[in-house]
Amino acid sequence: MTTLQRWINGLTSRIQYTEVSLPFYLFSLVLGFFVGNLFGTFLATLRQYIASDIVIILILCVLFEYISFLAYTMSPETVPSSWRTRARRALNLWKLGCLFGFFVDAFKVGS
Numbered sequence: 001m002t003t004l005q006r007w008i009n010g011l012t013s014r015i016q017y018t019e020v021s022l023p024f025y026l027f028s029l030v031l032g033f034f035v036g037n038l039f040g041t042f043l044a045t046l047r048q049y050i051a052s053d054i055v056i057i058l059i060l061c062v063l064f065e066y067i068s069f070l071a072y073t074m075s076p077e078t079v080p081s082s083w084r085t086r087a088r089r090a091l092n093l094w095k096l097g098c099l100f101g102f103f104v105d106a107f108k109v110g111s
Contacts, residue, residue: 021086025093032094036101040109067095 043056050056071092074085 021089024086025090028090028093029097032097032099033101033104034097035094036098036103037105039098039102040105064095064099067091071095 046056047053050059071088074088
């Protein structure tokens with residue numbers, strides 16, 4: 001097998017993997033964006049149970065750092081198609097969508 005054939009086979013398998021996983025990953029990203037936009041709506045309710053905003057921010061930071069820890073400490077023996085790897089990537093995309101939702105919501109508050 002030549003180098004070109006190996007490269008084409010690798011590219012073909014990568015495209016097939018992307019076709020299978022892309023809708024799920026996009027759904028995770030959009031769901032996180034939706035949750036990030038809704039966070040400002042439910043912040044008043046959350047303040048009834050947690051008195052300080054610092055504690056709310058601390059809980060969010062710890063949650064997002066834990067998600068990052070899970071996503072970026074994948075062991076090398078996991079194969080890209082395993083369900084754990086897909087779940088970690090989807091959770092990380094949810095986190096990114098949520099942070100982007102916070103970012104967009106901050107523009108609404110600032111204007």
